[in-house]
Amino acid sequence: KREGALNEMVSASSDVVKLGRVRFGEGQEDMFTILRVSGENLAAKIELTKIRASRLRERVNLHSRSAAISAGVNGEVIA
Known part of the structure; x- marks a missing residue:
């Protein structure tokens, strides 16, 4: 159960990192935020x-x- 929840969390946070990188490339996000979500x-x-x-x-x-x-x-x- 916990493994499944963590698997979903990893997938969701990977999506957040990808989106953050796109937004950073467009100038809509700062590097600190990208580093924070990447660390999470x-x-x-x-x-x-x-x-x-x-x-x-x-x-x-x-x-x-x-x-x-x-x-x-x-x-x-x-x-």
Whole structure:
């Protein structure tokens, strides 16, 4: 749920950055605003990456535990 919300936030903030750059090129926006929204976009991307990495670590741990349990059930030596 949180990952989906962050994904939408990243997409929306990317659009804001693109629009800001266009407006800057037309003289309608200042560089400070572009840098601020770019920083917010980057922060959202970093947070999304952290959540995805955490989810993938959990998946790997689950598979590792499952393999260890299966090995134990089959009488194999677990190191």
